[in-house]
Amino acid sequence: MKILVALGVVGAVCTLADTASARRYNVDEAVSRYIACYTKVYVPAVVQVNTRGKLVRPATRSWEISGDRWDYVRDAAVYIQTRRIVEPDHYTLVSSACP
Numbered sequence: 001m002k003i004l005v006a007l008g009v010v011g012a013v014c015t016l017a018d019t020a021s022a023r024r025y026n027v028d029e030a031v032s033r034y035i036a037c038y039t040k041v042y043v044p045a046v047v048q049v050n051t052r053g054k055l056v057r058p059a060t061r062s063w064e065i066s067g068d069r070w071d072y073v074r075d076a077a078v079y080i081q082t083r084r085i086v087e088p089d090h091y092t093l094v095s096s097a098c099p
Helices: 002-021
Strands: 037-043 046-057 060-066 069-075 078-087 090-096
Antiparallel strands (some): 060 069
16 A cells, blocks of 8 residues: 555656746647558468379389389379469558558
8 A cells, every 4th residue: 555655756756847948839740631651562372282192193102113213113103293272363552651
């Protein structure tokens, strides 16, 4: 309770000190007819690309024979890439300074 009283007294003293040094003055200011101004900004689409979308041919292992040489080789799988739109492209308004 004492803390609240002390804070109240400090607040009153600060208010009185501000009031005593407060001044009034006039400022010439042109009021704009614009309420708010925005700039149109294009936001491209967000697309998720899956490089292993549709399987065309699975990975294989085979022998390559060339004369006396036998090599056991691996062929990587082949996929068709798929795309999914996560967020479509759009325009957004960004707040900017008025003329």
